Structures are given as structure tokens and as C-alpha cells.
Amino acid sequence: MPYLLLALAIAAEVSATVSLKLSDGFSKLVPSIVVVAGYGVAFVALAAVLKAGLPVGVAYALWAAIGVAAVALIGVLFLKEPINLTMIGGLVLVIAGVTLIELGAAK
Structure with a gap:
């Protein structure tokens, strides 16, 4: 259940x-409402994840890495934002770092 809540938060x-x-x-009104509601839901869901017992380091690392990668991908695909090999390398390093945190937490 904590990982489902974390997915909602992300x-x-x-x-x-x-x-x-x-x-x-x-x-613009509608996107502004989504901003406020989205961050509200995100923080309430993250609080529930932490209350359910997921370590804060693991929860935040997953939130950050998946969030960064998803926003970057959405920016490139839908908002026509540029991307280059350096940026891709940075995203790979973020994901690798979170993987190491997960592996370390599993011990």
C-alpha cells in the first residue's frame, strides 16, 4: 500500500x-487550480506513505527521481523543451543514485 500511495504522490x-x-x-485559472490541488494531494499522500512506515530517504529519493524524469520527459514530448546528451546523462545518474539508495535500504 505505501508504494501505491507514493505513486499517487508522484x-x-x-x-x-x-x-x-x-x-x-x-x-490561467484551470492550471493554477491544478497546481494548488496537485501539490496538496502530493504532500498528503507523501505524509501517508511516511506514516505507513516507508523510510523517508527511500520515499523522497523515489519521489524526486521519478518526478524529475517524468517532468523532463513531459517537457520534451509535450512542451517542446530541448534535451541533449548531457541532460540524458544527468537523468541516468539520478536514477542510478536512487537505485543505490534502494539497494542500501534493503540491507
């Missing part, structure tokens, strides 16, 4: 972050 945070870009400085 999805809400990614939706809120993308909507932040789409809100155009909070000048």
Missing part, C-alpha cells in the same frame, strides 16, 4: 509541476 506532484508551467505565472 503523479500529483508531476501534474502540479507541469501545470505550474501551463499556468503562465498563475494567470
